[in-house]
Amino acid sequence: MKTAERTRDKLTLAEVCAELGISRSTFYDWRAKQKAPRCITLPNGSLRIRRTELDRWLDAREDAV
Numbered sequence: 914m915k916t917a918e919r920t921r922d923k924l925t926l927a928e929v930c931a932e933l934g935i936s937r938s939t940f941y942d943w944r945a946k947q948k949a950p951r952c953i954t955l956p957n958g959s960l961r962i963r964r965t966e967l968d969r970w971l972d973a974r975e976d977a978v
Contacts, residue, residue: 923953923961932967 924932929950930940943949950970953961 922964924964924967926960926962929962929967 926937926940930937933940940949944952950962950966953963955961
């Protein structure tokens with residue numbers, strides 16, 4: 914896998930919040946309540962969310978028709 918592709922499979926917190934249409938504080942509130950998608954914490958404290966994890970998390974919240 915190319916480095917650029919590998920980087921893109923991990924989203925920044927800003928990218929996730931923009932995609933979900935939520936504020937950073939809302940994400941942190943969900944995270945504190947263990948309602949947010951699983952995150953990777955980098956050594957500098959920054960968070961990354963795998964694209965596959967975000968998609969899985971969204972699928973789990975879909976209403977059954």
